Amino acid sequence: MARFENLQETFPMNKTLIALAATSVFAASAQAQNSVTLYGSVDAGINYVSGQDAAKTRLASGIMEGSRWGFKGNEDLGGGYRALFVLESRFEADTGAISNRAASGIQVPDRFLDLQFLGVPLIPLAPGVTTQTVVNQVGAQLGSQIGVNLTNNVFDRQAFVGLVTPVGAVLAGRQYTPAYEMFYVFDSMQTDSSLSAAQIATLPAAVDIRKSNALAYRLQKDGFTATLMYAFGETGDSTSNNRYMSANAYYKGNGFAVGAAYGTNNNAVGDKALTDVLLGASVDLGPGKLSTLYATFKDDNPGVGADVTAGLIAQNPSPAFAPLATLIGNAFERALRQDSRLFHVGYRFNFGPSTVTVAYNHYDDRTIADADVQSYGAVYTYALSKRTDVNFVLTRFDNDDNAQAAPGGGGFFGGVTSEAGKGAHNIALALRHRF
Template structure:
């Protein structure tokens, strides 16, 4: 009996050590809003997802390998919560495995590109909402007809991320294999410096399309936290052959007790070929009220003005080109 109790105690100690060295987290976001979007003379009312944060369900974890090293995984998929369908729940938001240590992190799989991470980091909206910068820089005109699929994520990617003890310096380098898929062969890097209220970073990339011309992206962003408000600004340029799309954004976030006010202004300008008239400007406002650390109510407004052949819509049905797209809505977001 004593031997049995001793064996159970030893097994329990090993199990406790194993659980202390490993972790598994289930996480997600549910975000739904009621919106109205008017494109030209057509108005469409809808319940939509992802206006404050992108809906997601994910699993992530780490294992301590000893000697200061660990292994990690992160799989995450989107959800269409307005109708309950799986939507993007195929783990295409992120699906990676990593090795981490004093050297930094080596990450493999489908992940955000560093040029996207850079612009999202210096947008008060992140990458969601009627006023967010991606409405301009990730639009069809900004793609310049290249067929590149790397505006946000890339498949088959190997990435290196610097450790967090470099005196404020941070960076990443990524390379993605095309594997026969046009528009996915990506290489790029990001380098930044953050200390105190200041954060500034630059990113560059190119996507190989199997032709003489490559789709190239350059962006730089900066932010300064005044305490009473955070000011952000950024510049983004995309090139493909003789075509060029340049955009910039100014945005701010202002804490107001349990709430937060956000505002942004962005403009995109196309040059070269027949795309020279595809210009657009965007103005956005948003207010968030935090009921708790995980639950928030929000309301927002955006106005996107197209010029010439530009036909960017904030949602709903596009009405040709040169129209004005306006959107407003209110919603709730819960993080778990």
């Protein structure tokens, strides 16, 4: 059931990615210093989410962005060459853990448990056991994989080494993908809080946030930035299994920016799977910036069907059960396919120590589920200093009949509402300190 592994990430974008591109990686060599720096961010506060069976009010870590700590190093090699590294770990400010689950726990959307939606007949299998029982068990297994860093990797956020040259930088290790970088650049919230555009495209995950075993080439010059990435799948006996490729390019001019990105995955058997295309633009308008983002997500081969089938047969090796196991596996394969569009528009403006962002996001699901979601709201940030701010978040999620998205945060997955078609709103007050 490996296809749900993308759900083990929510949508926190590390600000050091852009800072690294703008300063550490591409600064003039005369400014480079040999150094190792400890850095991070602690973000915690009161978070209220309606529409869920779970506790609605809780102390949460990562309301605006995921709490993290890390090391970044830089060595001037001379002649325009430099070596660098980044090691970054997440943590939960409320518990000290390095992983978290959604408030809704292992719950999956109702449609993944609906026999009629899945196309699975109700058949008695044993006393008290039906095909619904089996489907519920598969749903619970899939739901158990929904969360952030459930494998408790120490440097789950980033772990890479790089060489900067006069013609760009080569980076190797676990990194943010070029496709997801577009969310940071053209999302008005820069992926912060439940108001981020990425928050409504999470189950199944519509974009890969980070990739391990990744090799990237990055170039920045005169306002132009471009990145190419190839991530080795390192699965099975073929180099195409679980392979990932992505690229982006964007230009920041005087008062405007435009960009595009592309990313594509292969599944565990080498078939083309999740593919993203993203377009973004922003323009300075009045006292602030108007930003927009448009994305398409397509996945005809999520690859979960074979895993479900194999798991069910392992639990019941009877030859008579194999056709039913295949039927259920194929049903989940169809249910987890993606064909969707995402639109975002937002406006952010500053006045003194205050920043206000308003945004509207629409997720158009074109699969048989037709699970459309809209979100909108406002975020107010008051800077107490250059490193510390207070944030107030107000976001509304409207779910269509089969949709069930619940608001999360910059550092945690929102999960699902108590039933399909039920909306939710998020009210949060967070304190964030960067070091």
